[in-house]
Amino acid sequence: MARNRKHRNKSFWYRNRGWLRVVMILGLLGAGLGFAYWLSTMGAKNIDPYDYEYEVVSREEAQVILDESMALEAKFLDMSALREPSEEDMEILNQAIDKQEEYLSALGGYDITATKRLENLRTLYQDTAAASQYASSLEAEREAMAFETEEDFDQALSKFRRAAALQRNINEEYPLSNRRDMGRLTRLERKVMELRAGPLWKATLKAESQATEATEKSDWEAAKTHLREAINLQKELNQEFRGLRYADVTRLSRLEVELASLESSDLHEEIEAMVAEGKAAMEQKQYTEAAEKLRTASRLQRRLNQSHRHSRFASESIANEYEQMAADALSSELGEEILKEIAILDQSLRDRKAWIAAEMIPGLYDKAELFRENYPRSTMLTDDLLLKLQFLNYVKEDIPMLQERILGLLLPISEDSDWFMSRLEVPQALYYSVMLSNPSRNKGDTLPVDSVNWYEAEEFCQKVSWVLGMPVRLPNKTEHDTAVGSLRYVDLDLISWNAQNSGDTTHEVGTKDANTEGYYDLLGNVGEWLSLDSALLGDGEAYVAGGDAEDSVDVLADVPYVIDNPRRRNRMTGFRFVVNLNL
Numbered sequence: 001m002a003r004n005r006k007h008r009n010k011s012f013w014y015r016n017r018g019w020l021r022v023v024m025i026l027g028l029l030g031a032g033l034g035f036a037y038w039l040s041t042m043g044a045k046n047i048d049p050y051d052y053e054y055e056v057v058s059r060e061e062a063q064v065i066l067d068e069s070m071a072l073e074a075k076f077l078d079m080s081a082l083r084e085p086s087e088e089d090m091e092i093l094n095q096a097i098d099k100q101e102e103y104l105s106a107l108g109g110y111d112i113t114a115t116k117r118l119e120n121l122r123t124l125y126q127d128t129a130a131a132s133q134y135a136s137s138l139e140a141e142r143e144a145m146a147f148e149t150e151e152d153f154d155q156a157l158s159k160f161r162r163a164a165a166l167q168r169n170i171n172e173e174y175p176l177s178n179r180r181d182m183g184r185l186t187r188l189e190r191k192v193m194e195l196r197a198g199p200l201w202k203a204t205l206k207a208e209s210q211a212t213e214a215t216e217k218s219d220w221e222a223a224k225t226h227l228r229e230a231i232n233l234q235k236e237l238n239q240e241f242r243g244l245r246y247a248d249v250t251r252l253s254r255l256e257v258e259l260a261s262l263e264s265s266d267l268h269e270e271i272e273a274m275v276a277e278g279k280a281a282m283e284q285k286q287y288t289e290a291a292e293k294l295r296t297a298s299r300l301q302r303r304l305n306q307s308h309r310h311s312r313f314a315s316e317s318i319a320n321e322y323e324q325m326a327a328d329a330l331s332s333e334l335g336e337e338i339l340k341e342i343a344i345l346d347q348s349l350r351d352r353k354a355w356i357a358a359e360m361i362p363g364l365y366d367k368a369e370l371f372r373e374n375y376p377r378s379t380m381l382t383d384d385l386l387l388k389l390q391f392l393n394y395v396k397e398d399i400p401m402l403q404e405r406i407l408g409l410l411l412p413i414s415e416d417s418d419w420f421m422s423r424l425e426v427p428q429a430l431y432y433s434v435m436l437s438n439p440s441r442n443k444g445d446t447l448p449v450d451s452v453n454w455y456e457a458e459e460f461c462q463k464v465s466w467v468l469g470m471p472v473r474l475p476n477k478t479e480h481d482t483a484v485g486s487l488r489y490v491d492l493d494l495i496s497w498n499a500q501n502s503g504d505t506t507h508e509v510g511t512k513d514a515n516t517e518g519y520y521d522l523l524g525n526v527g528e529w530l531s532l533d534s535a536l537l538g539d540g541e542a543y544v545a546g547g548d549a550e551d552s553v554d555v556l557a558d559v560p561y562v563i564d565n566p567r568r569r570n571r572m573t574g575f576r577f578v579v580n581l582n583l
Contacts, residue, residue: 065099068099069099069100070096072092104118127177136166140159140162140166141159144159163188164188164191168185190243190244193241197246200233203229203233204233207233208230208255210222211223211224215262223262227259230255231252234252234255235252261310263311264314268311270300271301274293274294275297278290278294282329282332287330290329291330292326294322294325301315330378337367338364338380339380342389346469349467349470350469350583352400352403354403357396361393368381369386372386391466392467399467401433403468405433406430407468407579409422410581411423411518411519413578417479418582420578420580421578423514424448425449425526425528425576426575426576426577427445427448427509428446428447428448431452431460435456435459439452446509447507450570450574451571451573452529452569452574453566454567457529458473458474460577461473461474465579468579471580472578473577474529474530474531476531477543480546483515483517484519484523487559490515492556493553494513495513495523497512498524498552498556502550506549507525522546524547524549524551525549526572526573526574527570527574528575528576529545529566529575532566542565543562544561544564544570545561
């Protein structure tokens with residue numbers, strides 16, 4: 001009861017607030033639609049031509065109006081046949097047009113014949129009115145062409161301008177006239193532009209020629225003056241006559257380069273003199289002075305680049321080159337010292353005096369690191385040299401063992417060659433000792449390394465060359481052929497692991513008989529990467545020689561050479577190496 005009493009105390013609006021909101025929303029929607037309809041009635045309306053009220057007269061009266069129009073037209077044509085139409089004659093033609101318009105209105109609607117006649121009368125009027133100007137325009141054009149033939153270009157330009165102006169007036173004032181000709185106006189205006197541009201073109205060519213003559217006489221100021229004149233004239237041609245043959249962006253660019261080169265020639269000569277002094281100081285081992293000269297040359301070159309950017313002497317790469325030369329000069333003393341020590345280190349390694357090398361390597365490595373830290377822009381010590389010292393520092397204790405194992409594998413390829421080849425395919429134990437990794441899928445210390453790509457084989461050769469102090473690389477095709485030797489009367493099962501005896505897997509290196517040249521596994525076991533020195537190879541190609549354990553005896557008898565992708569890893573591909581022992 002209390003709840004009902006409380007509800008009764010609320011007002012009518014409160015109790016019915018939901019319904020009232022709905023009613024209010026509907027009311028607003030209705031008002032909006034009504035306002036939109038009212039706006040639509042305020043716009044343009046479609047007019048039915050049948051609802052239009054014409055002042056219609058009888059056909060007899062209309063015919064009278066037409067006859068009057070035709071009589072006026074005939075009178076005009078008769079007079080115009082006898083003489084040039086006068087203003088009075090034109091007024092008669094104008095009356096004929098008015099009568100035709102009156103006739104069309106009297107018909108009370110659209111009539112195609114009457115409308116066509118009205119258009120013809122208007123065209124006749126505009127043709128007649130434009131005839132005099134058109135004749136004058138043609139005469140002006142003929143005179144202009146005669147003056148042009150006589151090379152009186154000022155008179156020709158004046159006449160072509162008059163011809164174009166008259167044609168332009170006809171096009172604008174008499175759009176129905178048959179004398180209206182936009183193509184002719186375009187042609188005349190182009191002729192005007194050509195006659196305007198011609199003298200400018202001759203003037204710019206003359207200025208360029210004068211600049212060349214002044215340059216040959218070393219009259220630099222005169223040459224600059226004439227070049228500026230030629231450039232300004234060419235700019236005017238490019239801006240105002242873009243559609244003509246005289247506009248030439250390439251020529252303007254060339255002239256600007258020549259001017260900028262002349263303006264910067266003094267500075268360029270100063271730079272070259274500074275570089276020459278720097279190089280002379282370098283030869284005399286006056287490195288500090290050389291660095292200062294070369295730094296100055298670099299600064300001057302950058303100034304030239306900024307102030308004469310169009311000059312042929314402007315070059316950011318040259319500025320960088322001088323700066324690099326300055327860095328090399330500053331670092332030369334220490335760099336030469338390090339390079340001399342590296343040469344001594346390599347000789348010690350070649351002489352197999354590993355104890356001397358082991359003592360030198362740590363200090364030399366520290367020197368090289370300090371050099372790179374103090375002279376980061378210097379090119380005297382390459383990245384390969386730093387990698388070499390880093391690697392030798394890491395394996396310095398193992399160098400005697402590595403040299404003994406590697407040199408013990410070598411056999412001469414031929415009597416007249418300084419290169420010696422490894423008797424065995426590189427075993428996994430040796431590969432790991434040098435590379436500190438083993439990519440092989442068929443693991444085993446005495447098994448040949450497999451699944452190695454060409455780039456990893458090359459890296460192995462480079463590191464072995466660091467250890468020996470001698471050149472090391474992959475064999476080439478000729479060396480591999482020489483090492484294989486003759487296969488006549490050879491039992492391939494005795495010297496190779498092949499598809500008939502291998503079980504389709506690799507085996508320990510050197511477990512088959514050596515061939516007649518003393519090499520093991522040149523055929524079968526794993527295929528071997530060769531160097532990229534063959535003219536038959538394209539980009540991204542390398543030879544794999546000798547076949548593998550999955551190849552038949554018949555395949556191996558042909559000494560297979562397969563072209564492969566040097567990035568490819570194959571569980572049947574390894575390598576061997578060659579060393580130049582007579583460096």
